[in-house]
Amino acid sequence: xxxxxxxxxxxxxxxxxxxxxxxxxxxxxxxxxxxxxxxxxxxxxxxxxxxxxxxxxxxxxxxxxxxxxxxxxxxxxxxxxxxxxxxxxxxxxxxxxxxxxxxxxxxxxxxxxxxxxxxxxxxxxxxxxxxxxxxxxxxxxxxxxxxxxxxxxxxxxxxxxxxxxxxxxxxxxxxxxxxxxxxxxxxxxxxxxxxxxxxxxxxxxxxxxxxxxxxxxxxxxxxxxxxxxxxxxxxxxxxxxxxxxxxxxxxxxxxxxxxxxxxxxxxxxxxxxxxxx
Amino acid sequence: xxxxxxxxxxxxxxxxxxxxxxxxxxxxxxxxxxxxxxxxxxxxxxxxxxxxxxxxxxxxxxxxxxxxxxxxxxxxxxxxxxxxxxxxxxxxxxxxxxxxxxxxxxxxxxxxxxxxxxxxxxxxxxxxxxxxxxxxxxxxxxxxxxxxxxxxxxxxxxxxxxxxxxxxxxxxxxxxxxxxxxxxxxxxxxxxxxxxxxxxxxxxxxxxxxxxxxxxxxxxxxxxxxxxxxxxxxxxxxxxxxxxxxxxxxxxxxxxxxxxxxxxxxxxxxxxxxxxxxxxxxxxxxxxxxxxxxxxxxxxxxxxxxxxxxxxxx
Numbered sequence: 001x002x003x004x005x006x007x008x009x010x011x012x013x014x015x016x017x018x019x020x021x022x023x024x025x026x027x028x029x030x031x032x033x034x035x036x037x038x039x040x041x042x043x044x045x046x047x048x049x050x051x052x053x054x055x056x057x058x059x060x061x062x063x064x065x066x067x068x069x070x071x072x073x074x075x076x077x078x079x080x081x082x083x084x085x086x087x088x089x090x091x092x093x094x095x096x097x098x099x100x101x102x103x104x105x106x107x108x109x110x111x112x113x114x115x116x117x118x119x120x121x122x123x124x125x126x127x128x129x130x131x132x133x134x135x136x137x138x139x140x141x142x143x144x145x146x147x148x149x150x151x152x153x154x155x156x157x158x159x160x161x162x163x164x165x166x167x168x169x170x171x172x173x174x175x176x177x178x179x180x181x182x183x184x185x186x187x188x189x190x191x192x193x194x195x196x197x198x199x200x201x202x203x204x205x206x207x208x209x210x211x212x213x214x215x216x217x218x219x220x221x222x223x224x225x226x227x228x229x230x231x232x233x234x235x236x237x238x239x240x241x242x243x244x245x246x247x248x249x250x251x252x253x254x255x256x257x258x259x260x261x262x263x264x265x266x267x268x269x270x271x272x273x274x275x276x277x
Numbered sequence: 278x279x280x281x282x283x284x285x286x287x288x289x290x291x292x293x294x295x296x297x298x299x300x301x302x303x304x305x306x307x308x309x310x311x312x313x314x315x316x317x318x319x320x321x322x323x324x325x326x327x328x329x330x331x332x333x334x335x336x337x338x339x340x341x342x343x344x345x346x347x348x349x350x351x352x353x354x355x356x357x358x359x360x361x362x363x364x365x366x367x368x369x370x371x372x373x374x375x376x377x378x379x380x381x382x383x384x385x386x387x388x389x390x391x392x393x394x395x396x397x398x399x400x401x402x403x404x405x406x407x408x409x410x411x412x413x414x415x416x417x418x419x420x421x422x423x424x425x426x427x428x429x430x431x432x433x434x435x436x437x438x439x440x441x442x443x444x445x446x447x448x449x450x451x452x453x454x455x456x457x458x459x460x461x462x463x464x465x466x467x468x469x470x471x472x473x474x475x476x477x478x479x480x481x482x483x484x485x486x487x488x489x490x491x492x493x494x495x496x497x498x499x500x501x502x503x504x505x506x507x508x509x510x511x512x513x514x515x516x517x518x519x520x521x522x523x524x525x526x527x528x529x530x531x532x533x534x535x536x537x538x539x540x541x542x543x544x545x546x547x548x549x550x551x552x553x554x555x556x557x558x559x560x561x562x563x564x565x566x567x568x569x570x571x572x573x574x575x576x577x578x579x580x581x582x583x584x585x586x587x588x589x590x591x
Contacts, residue, residue: 107377108348108377108378109377109378115348116344116345116348116373116377117372117373117376117377117378119372120368120372120373122337123341123368123369123372123373125341126337126338126340126341126342126344126345126369126373127341127342127344127345127348127373127377128345129338129341129342129345130341130342130343130344130345130346130347130348130349131345131346131348131349132345133330133342133345133346134345134346134348134349134350134351135349137306137327137328137346137349137351138349138350156337157337157338157341157369160333160335160337160338161338161341161342163333163335164332164333164335164338164342167333168330
């Protein structure tokens, strides 16, 4: 169990990151709010509590690495990186503006702190596997973390990466599935049924856990368990709510990428600050 | 620098280069997709067991893993047959390797008709066009064991992504070490009536014969061997176009996206010539031995000589 103080501090960070993410997207007027908001707890846990990183030296040798394979969650990653000090916070208002360093999907050539370029779904996990393999070849004790989407898991490449990672016994690879049960066109249950993800990953030879993706204690315990498994890569399936914390988007079908009006921006932030829904 | 005149097969010249690089550069690694024995990659695996990865029959993941390894400072060479290296792993090579600024050397073996008895499913005529669409990618199509060896060594130094297409079995000895430079064509014959611009080992071999056949008819042909399809040796192309006014481009690939289209587009802007093309038009591949395929796809020395003669007389 995490200390109460740590949980409170992480929860405060999560609120800040959610507010920044809403502001980023609202400033432009629309964007990938749903899948950004659903991963905020795991992002904040990794960046504020878990990973061995140095924002003043983004390319530090031997660091832990993070690949956001669902590259469209860039806005939440950028809000986190800015808060960590990888780049000035005012960059966040340039999201997707021509010439920006913060493009819609994560780009390692543009954004300090991004460890790999993603955006074409299914590709980030293979890169993460390569990175984990590279860490092992170099004799590092570091870890590679990646987040994939449940919709993204419809890509065949995910499963190519899965079978390779388990065959190579990559115990230093910890992947999360953001299991928010929604994809661009609607609910996964209406498009491709993803209900049996746990058994799929087990069948591919991974160590599998399933937890509440918005609960820091469960995230902490799952990562600890994953690290104790030395010869298998780990899948941690996060039950999450798409658009979590952006109230106007929660529970609706079309929340993958949506317009955010100034009124909804202020309303959602007031809810995050304790106002009534 | 190694002399490859004792190496019989193209694949062994390639493996020799990768092994020589790996001896000097500990970051060199080799990935394959269940075609390792076809490339004689076990020779590499034996010498560097921790630096060889058989990724199984999963080309997309192989290229993605290679890109991830590159981001860790490794320099991966990744192999499959040309049809799969291009068509099955294209988005991964495009984005995770090239767009992401990584340093991945992709190898596609048995290009075009050299796929022979693997047949139409395995016969990439389109890989050149697909790869030419990737910004700043280096494309190598060697014409002998030495050019393959030397260009592999030189391409390593660029720090850029490359695509190399070469047949595996069989080989030609044409050059001495150091004669071929990345991005530069080589003049194999000098004549004022027509310039034959050829790429790919089996095609250049035919073009050499065609030059002799043309000479017997009193037609003097220049022959340019293009071993680097991209970046193109535009200075040399402009020179031979200007000197002869007739350019015949010959390749083991589709016209669409191929070397012929690249040369035509460049000369149209700079130094137009009367042109024709030896290449594969709107056709898929088919099964057969090399001599059969060279005939049905009209890639033989006789085809080249006939088109060159007609073009020279235009």
